[in-house]
Amino acid sequence: MSRLLVVEDDETIGSVLESSLVAHGHEVVWRRTGKGALAEAAASEFNLVLLDLGLPDLDGVEVCRQLRTRQPSTVLVILTARTDEMDVVIGLEAGADDYLTKPPRLGELLARIRAHLRRAGPGVPDAEPSRIGDLLVDTASRRVTVAGRELSLRAKEFDLLARLAATPGVAVSRQTLMSEVWDEHWYGPTKTLDVHVAALRRRLGEMAGFGELPAIVTLRGHGYRLEPPS
Missing domain, CATH: 3.40.50.2300 (Response regulator)
Structure with missing residues (x-):
């Protein structure tokens, strides 16, 4: 309950x-x-x-x-x-x-x-962590680390990063992100996605000095892509 x-x-x-x-x-x-x-x-x-x-x-x-x-x-x-x-x-x-x-x-x-x-329930026990550069996203433990340093994220920030990190370098549409991170029956404005992306960028930016990090790229008219570090 x-x-x-x-x-x-x-x-x-x-x-x-x-x-x-x-x-x-x-x-x-x-x-x-x-x-x-x-x-x-x-x-x-x-x-x-x-x-x-x-x-x-x-x-x-x-x-x-x-x-x-x-x-x-x-x-x-x-x-x-x-x-x-x-x-x-x-x-x-x-x-x-x-x-x-x-x-x-x-x-x-x-x-x-x-x-x-x-x-918001427990992570998937057998899910493999996603590593992009020095960023590690572990969905089983719901932990994010940068070169071994833990990055504290809010629940939806973690879910959003985990979804993008699951397919690095691949464009993900706004509709897909809203469906898989928020609600499969979502309809109406998606401003909540933009706000969470902005917050996630700030959080990653705070860790920029500790290792090589991917960047969240905006794809106008489509969605976002997590670009691995060059």
Whole structure:
């Protein structure tokens, strides 16, 4: 049974989310404020958090940032009624793995949660690590090292790098990345992919002085390619 934290101040939406998730076999803790959510996160671990950005007491983005710090391996999905793309980008950069607009379509929400929880499970025991230059991506242990130095990545950053590293030098379409890293039923904007690619580039850039690293190349109109070091 997965433990989910729902952070939503709207009584109607929160009640529907809680009852629907419980009906689908999840253990659910529902909190209506940012302070309540942070207190729960300090007290116990959750597999996934659904976080409304429009909270009555604290800024939702700051709550997102603190939740990511306190529970780095937890899947964090933001719910937003904000239509401005920049708000979504800021939420993703604060640590969210994914986002949905409010009110969420229940079928889409449940499918997205299933996909996230499935991908957040243990690695494949017999999966061979991928080595590109001095970068080693081990999907079994979910560890990334550069010349022996460990690189700490968020869950979706790891999944994205692992997918690109599985086929170095090969172009991978945006649709394929969204399907295999996020949700096979994904539709709509894919800004979350661009934000995670940008974050992953920054993380790799921080390790540039420790060894030869591949580069994530943007293929306009198609997707991305992990280019091995020359």
